[in-house]
Amino acid sequence: MKSGVNKRPELKRGNLMAVKIFIAADRLDSVLEKLATKIDLWIPALLKGDKSGPTGFVPYEVGKAPAFDRQTTLPLKKVLLPQEETLLRFEYKKDPEGAPKTTIALDDHREARPTLVFGARSCDVRALTTLDRVFANGPYVDPYYVERRKNTFFATLVCKENDVKCFCSSVGGGPADMEGSHLKIVQVDDGYVVEALTAEAQSLLDGLGDAPDAARDAKAAEMVKEASGRRVGDVDTQGCAEAFRNRFPQTDYWVQMVSQCLSCGVCTYVCPTCYCFSITDEVENLKGERLRSWDSCMFYHYTLEASGHNPRPTKLERYRNRVGHKFSYIPEKYEGLLGCCGCGRCIRSCPVSIDIRQVVGHLKENTNEQ
Amino acid sequence: MLENDRNQLHKLVEEALPELDMMIGWAESCDPLQTTPVFIRDAKSISKLTLGPFCSQNLAGYLVKPPALDAPPKPDAKPIGICVKGCDSRSLVALIQEKFITRDRVRIFGIPCRGTVDFRKVAQRVPLANVKSATMEGDSLVIDDSGTPLRLDLEEVLARKCLGCRYPNPVIQDVVIGQEAKPRSSSLAATYRDVAAMDAKPLEERLAFWQSELDRCIRCYACRNACPLCVCQDRCIVETREPRWLTQRVGIPEKFLFHFIHAMHLAGRCTGCGECERVCPMDIPVTLIKEKLNKIMEEMLGYSAGLDPEAVPPLLTFNPGETEI
Numbered sequence: 001m002k003s004g005v006n007k008r009p010e011l012k013r014g015n016l017m018a019v020k021i022f023i024a025a026d027r028l029d030s031v032l033e034k035l036a037t038k039i040d041l042w043i044p045a046l047l048k049g050d051k052s053g054p055t056g057f058v059p060y061e062v063g064k065a066p067a068f069d070r071q072t073t074l075p076l077k078k079v080l081l082p083q084e085e086t087l088l089r090f091e092y093k094k095d096p097e098g099a100p101k102t103t104i105a106l107d108d109h110r111e112a113r114p115t116l117v118f119g120a121r122s123c124d125v126r127a128l129t130t131l132d133r134v135f136a137n138g139p140y141v142d143p144y145y146v147e148r149r150k151n152t153f154f155a156t157l158v159c160k161e162n163d164v165k166c167f168c169s170s171v172g173g174g175p176a177d178m179e180g181s182h183l184k185i186v187q188v189d190d191g192y193v194v195e196a197l198t199a200e201a202q203s204l205l206d207g208l209g210d211a212p213d214a215a216r217d218a219k220a221a222e223m224v225k226e227a228s229g230r231r232v233g234d235v236d237t238q239g240c241a242e243a244f245r246n247r248f249p250q251t252d253y254w255v256q257m258v259s260q261c262l263s264c265g266v267c268t269y270v271c272p273t274c275y276c277f278s279i280t281d282e283v284e285n286l287k288g289e290r291l292r293s294w295d296s297c298m299f300y301h302y303t304l305e306a307s308g309h310n311p312r313p314t315k316l317e318r319y320r321n322r323v324g325h326k327f328s329y330i331p332e333k334y335e336g337l338l339g340c341c342g343c344g345r346c347i348r349s350c351p352v353s354i355d356i357r358q359v360v361g362h363l364k365e366n367t368n369e370q
Numbered sequence: 371m372l373e374n375d376r377n378q379l380h381k382l383v384e385e386a387l388p389e390l391d392m393m394i395g396w397a398e399s400c401d402p403l404q405t406t407p408v409f410i411r412d413a414k415s416i417s418k419l420t421l422g423p424f425c426s427q428n429l430a431g432y433l434v435k436p437p438a439l440d441a442p443p444k445p446d447a448k449p450i451g452i453c454v455k456g457c458d459s460r461s462l463v464a465l466i467q468e469k470f471i472t473r474d475r476v477r478i479f480g481i482p483c484r485g486t487v488d489f490r491k492v493a494q495r496v497p498l499a500n501v502k503s504a505t506m507e508g509d510s511l512v513i514d515d516s517g518t519p520l521r522l523d524l525e526e527v528l529a530r531k532c533l534g535c536r537y538p539n540p541v542i543q544d545v546v547i548g549q550e551a552k553p554r555s556s557s558l559a560a561t562y563r564d565v566a567a568m569d570a571k572p573l574e575e576r577l578a579f580w581q582s583e584l585d586r587c588i589r590c591y592a593c594r595n596a597c598p599l600c601v602c603q604d605r606c607i608v609e610t611r612e613p614r615w616l617t618q619r620v621g622i623p624e625k626f627l628f629h630f631i632h633a634m635h636l637a638g639r640c641t642g643c644g645e646c647e648r649v650c651p652m653d654i655p656v657t658l659i660k661e662k663l664n665k666i667m668e669e670m671l672g673y674s675a676g677l678d679p680e681a682v683p684p685l686l687t688f689n690p691g692e693t694e695i
Contacts, residue, residue: 047586047652052493054586054652070499073651074588083588084620163499164400260407260432263603264592266651282617293618296590300604301611315435351596351649352427353399353406 019202022212024191029063031208032118036060038204039153040115042079044072057117066119068187070161071343075272076117076124080131080148083269085292087144087279092286102286112147116204118155119185122177123168123343125154127272129180130341133334134275144292153201155183155194158227165344167233167357173342176227186220188212193220233342235357236364237327240338243363244328254316257359260352263315265296267346267354273326273339276302297321323359372506375548376421379453379479382545383416386451390477393451394432396425402504403489407432410451419453421547422506423524426486428643429453430461431598434470450476455483456551457531459540460641460676461598466542467679468639468686470601473542480543482551485524485532487511490653492527496520531644531657534561541677562665564658580626580659586652587625593646593656594632599639607631633659638667638685641676 023031035041041060044067046053055067056074088108095101128149135145159168159175168174178184182201186193193212196202212220247253268274278295281288295302298319303312312318326339340356347355383393387410397408397418405425408418409432429452454462459480465471489498492513500515511527513520538551555561568576591608594600608616608628616624632646633656640660647657667673671684 050494052490052498070497084618161499164502259409262431262592262595262649264595264649265590266592266649269588269590270651278618280611280618282619291618293620299591299609301609347400349651351592351645353401353404355400355406357400 019196019205020211020217021194021205021209022191022216023194023209027209028066028192032060032066033062034208035116035118035204036062040113042076042115042117044068044076044119047073060118068119068157071121071123071159071166071345073345073349074270075127075343075345076120077127077131077272077275079115079117079152080128080145081135081275081277081294083294085144087290087292089289090287094286110144110147112151114151114153115148116153116155118183120154120156120181121159121343122156122173122175122179122181123159123166123341124272125156125180126168126173126177127341127343129337130273130330130334130339131275133330133337153182153204154180155185155201156181157185157187158224160187160223160227162230162232163344165347165355166342167235167344168342169231170233170235170237170357171338171340171342174228175230175232176224184224186223188216188219188223191216193217233357235342235361237338237360240360240363241328241331244324247363248320248324251316253362254320257362258316258319258354261298261315261319261354262351263298263300263318264351265298266349266351267322267356268296268298269294270345270349272341272343272345278302297325319354319359323356323363327360327363371548372422375481376419379419379421379481379547380416382479382547383410383419383451384413386477387413387416389448390451391448393419393453393479394429395419395451395453395479396421396427396429401489402501403487403492403498421453421481423485423487423511423528424504425453425455425481426488426529426648428455428458428461428596428598428645430458430465430643431596431645433462433476434465434598434601435603447475449474451479452476453479453481454540454543455481455486456535456537456539456541457483457641457643458598459542460537461643462676463542463679464599464639464641464676464683467676467681467683468599468601473679478540478543478545480540480546482540482546482548483532483535483538484551485528485535485538485554487524487527488529488648492522495522495527529644529648530564530655531642531647534563536561537677542679558665558668562661564655565661565665568658568662581622583654584625584629585622586654587620587629588652589620589625589628590651592649592651593629596645596649597632597636598643598645599636599641600632602635629656629659632656633663636660637663638671638673638683639675640664 042057043060044055045058045064046067047056048054054073056072057076088106091105092102135142162175182198184195184197193216196205276295276297277292280291282291304310330339393410395408396405398420399406403424407427407429410416466473496513496515501513502516503514505512509524511522511524534555536553536555538553642664644657647655673684
């Protein structure tokens with residue numbers, strides 16, 4: 001992968017025999033249970049009882065059924081960038097000799113445990129290339145992120161559940177895109193064919209099952225071939241960085257595109273590539289924690305300055321920034337990399353059905369028509 | 371019938387548009403089960419306006435948020451046209467009561483409502499990813515999922531708030547589109563059925579329920595921002611740093627506090643439009659908290675929010691002779 005975060009040796013095709021196993025659907029539970037003894041395991045799961053309810057990635061517990069039947073409501077970014085994270089703990093200590101002098105004790109102890117996300121999707125994993133550029137590749141390296149990143153593995157489903165709101169192929173990905181993944185999961189009729197894509201991932205599969213028989217292997221290959229050929233989405237992102245700059249001052253365009261925005265944070269919190277955070281000191285008496293928590297550029301306080309001035313006072317400037325960040329600023333800064341993985345979650349969860357594809361798709365047109 | 375109503379709306383808006391600053395209504399979106407709010411300023415866009423059970427958004431809130439409305443409005447500003455369902459009209463009344471907007475500033479296109487579709491209930495019957503189109507045929511919602519069209523009884527997929535609806539017809543309007551709708555409820559008992567069911571549970575169970583539900587909250591504030599009466603918006607105390615009332619943690623206590631602050635600030639003001647619940651990406655029944663307060667307001671003070679523009683909400687006034695509390 002491009003990021004340079006994962007320095008693990010990649011398997012060279014033809015050099016080593018690809019390690020593949022078959023997990024029968026009714027054995028999935030016991031396989032996950034076994035996996036969980038080797039590594040911290042996260043799976044996509046229902047967050048609320050009923051089967052159509054919201055889903056997200058959660059630490060595996062025995063008996064917890066993975067939800068592989070659709071993309072999760074919440075992305076997996078929280079595995080690497082938790083919504084709330086203690087950066088350090090501090091405690092002021094009064095000097096018994098010379099009050100009011102105080103000393104301060106700092107504790108930034110942290111631990112990143114080897115973790116496997118079993119049942120990620122291509123879009124979610126691709127999104128990490130954006131996070132890597134920001135947190136891992138300098139000039140500022142975030143040790144909290146990097147340590148977790150190095151220790152996290154992804155077993156990625158070849159996606160067959162894309163819907164009308166998905167557009168991964170428009171932003172460089174695809175339903176069978178395995179960039180950044182360590183294991184490939186193909187759902188066949190009666191189970192899963194899981195293939196190791198890196199040397200390290202091979203050991204995770206040890207003792208979990210036998211190689212698939214020829215029929216299932218062929219079926220899996222056929223499904224991968226089909227998914228690889230499937231184009232999901234038709235947003236034209238060519239030249240969007242420059243087109244955005246031209247659109248930037250056209251207030252009418254933004255009024256037409258996003259007047260319905262409520263300026264809530266749903267789109268940013270369900271977004272796998274949105275990484276903005278806030279840092280606050282949460283103090284009680286003499287003890288406290290420095291907290292990093294997700295922030296959202298949709299919020300007024302995001303850009304509120306100490307003077308009281310706010311350079312993005314309304315939702316128009318804020319939404320414009322969201323589009324600009326993903327389709328102009330990031331590509332200009334990082335050699336064309338888009339800050340969007342095409343998962344469509346922002347479209348799916350928007351309370352007023354704003355469609356970012358429409359906003360981006362119209363950047364280039366010289367008309368103000370919606 | 372829906373087609374006729376839509377045509378009638380287009381015709382009326384076309385006539386009115388020259389006298390309006392803009393027209394706020396619903397348009398189709400990329401999701402067949404949900405519309406998107408639309409702001410019409412020119413005649414050729416009128417055809418975008420749509421009606422029907424997918425018009426779930428309450429548009430009243432846009433009247434108090436830029437850029438739909440410049441605040442404060444210019445003295446010669448033309449009225450804003452707005453489509454309102456029964457529940458939305460009550461939000462509008464509440465905004466008029468609280469002087470966020472004057473009656474003459476709005477031209478109200480009243481839409482008698484037969485209920486709005488909750489896409490989550492549709493999802494229980496058919497994976498949303500498969501829904502190609504959705505249309506109304508009589509009392510049925512017909513879903514095309516590229517197989518045999520699936521017919522769902524509209525009643526089965528209505529939003530929870532619609533099931534106890536007493537005011538499907540706008541309580542304030544300048545023109546009405548289509549036929550009067552029949553209320554689904556005529557009693558407090560029917561309207562507050564879900565509250566009563568919750569109240570019947572032991573306290574510990576209720577606490578456990580809310581802890582488990584609110585645990586899913588991601589503090590995205592969609593519920594707050596979609597609420598037409600959550601008028602503090604950018605000054606909301608859960609976000610202000612100075613003074614800082616709430617930490618940025620995502621533990622249950624913070625979420626609990628936020629949701630109950632939200633509800634308390636709406637006591638006697640909430641009209642039960644259900645937007646907070648509809649927009650929640652985590653499917654938390656947050657309207658239920660407000661319904662409980664609404665029930666108390668109705669039982670103790672005999673007050674239902676958003677019915678009479680002249681009335682003063684009980685918690686916005688002080689009556690030394692108050693006998694009910």
